[in-house]
Amino acid sequence: MSDLWLKRLEREINLRGAIVLFGNTNDIIFNPTRSGQYTSILQCIRDLVFKSGYDQVITWNRAEGGKTWNKDNKSTGLKAIEPEDSGEGIDYDMGSAFEDTNNKTYEKPEEFFPYLRNLLEGKNSAAVIIDYSDYLFGDGQSLSEDERKNITNLMLAIERGQDYGLNFVKGQGNILILIAKTTALIPPSIYVDNPLVATINIPLPGRNERENYVKRDKNLLKLSPGVEDKSVMENFIDALDGFNLKNIAQIIKLSNQTAERMNFEKLLNLYRYGEKISPWEELSYDKLKTIQETLSKRVKGQNEAIKKVRDVIIRAYTGFAGLQHSTKQKKPKGALFFVGPTGVGKTELAKALAEFIFGDENSYRRFDMSEYAHEQNDQRLVGAPPGYVGYFLPIMPN
Numbered sequence: 001m002s003d004l005w006l007k008r009l010e011r012e013i014n015l016r017g018a019i020v021l022f023g024n025t026n027d028i029i030f031n032p033t034r035s036g037q038y039t040s041i042l043q044c045i046r047d048l049v050f051k052s053g054y055d056q057v058i059t060w061n062r063a064e065g066g067k068t069w070n071k072d073n074k075s076t077g078l079k080a081i082e083p084e085d086s087g088e089g090i091d092y093d094m095g096s097a098f099e100d101t102n103n104k105t106y107e108k109p110e111e112f113f114p115y116l117r118n119l120l121e122g123k124n125s126a127a128v129i130i131d132y133s134d135y136l137f138g139d140g141q142s143l144s145e146d147e148r149k150n151i152t153n154l155m156l157a158i159e160r161g162q163d164y165g166l167n168f169v170k171g172q173g174n175i176l177i178l179i180a181k182t183t184a185l186i187p188p189s190i191y192v193d194n195p196l197v198a199t200i201n202i203p204l205p206g207r208n209e210r211e212n213y214v215k216r217d218k219n220l221l222k223l224s225p226g227v228e229d230k231s232v233m234e235n236f237i238d239a240l241d242g243f244n245l246k247n248i249a250q251i252i253k254l255s256n257q258t259a260e261r262m263n264f265e266k267l268l269n270l271y272r273y274g275e276k277i278s279p280w281e282e283l284s285y286d287k288l289k290t291i292q293e294t295l296s297k298r299v300k301g302q303n304e305a306i307k308k309v310r311d312v313i314i315r316a317y318t319g320f321a322g323l324q325h326s327t328k329q330k331k332p333k334g335a336l337f338f339v340g341p342t343g344v345g346k347t348e349l350a351k352a353l354a355e356f357i358f359g360d361e362n363s364y365r366r367f368d369m370s371e372y373a374h375e376q377n378d379q380r381l382v383g384a385p386p387g388y389v390g391y392f393l394p395i396m397p398n
Contacts (some may be wrong), residue, residue: 017158017196018176056126113153120161134180183192224261236264279282298352
């Protein structure tokens with residue numbers, strides 16, 4: 001739930017030198033500091049930082065550079081600052097980033113990271129939020145010299161931005177927040193085994209969040225039957241599992257664009273796949289009446305099994321699939337378990353059922369489990385294990 005990661009963020013802000021936020025970072029969220037408004041997650045983080053007592057909030061990304069924000073949600077450019085004495089007698093060159101005086105943006109990382117280091121090392125009570133930080137660095141195993149220098153400035157800024165003197169319990173220090181879709185492209189040296197850095201996952205919205213968002217003005221949602229039917233609304237919210245709030249807003253908008261109101265299952269399929277006819281929608285009561293006769297033409301001597309198959313298909317078609325069935329789109333409409341010796345018609349019945357529903361007996365996937373007797377053979381389903389030919393390391397899309 002959103003309030004859990006927000007509560008942890010609020011706690012960690014006053015403990016750590018840096019926080020890496022990853023996961024559902026590009027969504028909208030119920031912003032508790034803005035009286036019930038839904039805002040971007042970045043806006044929510046800015047408000048939370050101000051609420052925690054920080055005087056300055058600075059955001060930066062590679063496209064727009066840096067901005068300084070106030071509590072009224074207004075921004076200006078960055079004000080150039082002079083490097084302070086680190087207290088350790090170490091001189092370092094801050095480069096050309098400090099040549100101007102005001103309204104700099106420091107779009108280039110080689111300009112911004114020295115600025116960041118000098119800002120966080122000062123006594124500013126500043127919070128710096130770097131958005132899209134997974135685009136900052138390349139492969140962690142082959143970083144360029146400039147990237148290594150940027151990481152060094154980043155780590156020094158995190159380390160020296162915290163005060164562990166006599167007043168460290170009351171001292172707030174400065175904070176750096178990195179926002180990324182995934183931590184895969186952030187060098188592990190920044191956050192792994194580093195007590196100064198916390199990682200927080202922003203999850204997809206839970207059921208209560210989805211329900212609150214949909215019901216804030218449920219008249220905007222156009223469904224058949226109507227949303228005043230409690231069971232329809234409950235099933236719709238269950239079916240939204242796996243969607244973020246931006247997706248849900250688009251689904252609500254889509255429901256207003258169709259000429260005729262449709263049930264939520266068809267609406268979600270339209271949103272996911274576009275105009276696509278489901279074989280289940282092509283079924284009719286008249287066709288279902290012939291299922292037992294049709295299957296019996298191909299499978300002989302299994303009348304009891306065919307009756308059971310007929311019952312399951314009818315329940316799935318009508319929506320009365322029993323307690324084990326869920327309206328969530330990830331769940332199957334039914335489950336059949338065929339048991340018996342070789343040659344009694346198990347595979348033939350599966351083919352006949354596929355042809356009856358989908359119009360093609362090849363519309364099914366067959367796995368011979370005798371081929372998966374050894375432990376390592378499960379990799380045939382999910383891919384080769386690391387170090388073996390055929391292994392593929394997936395990269396999450398941004």
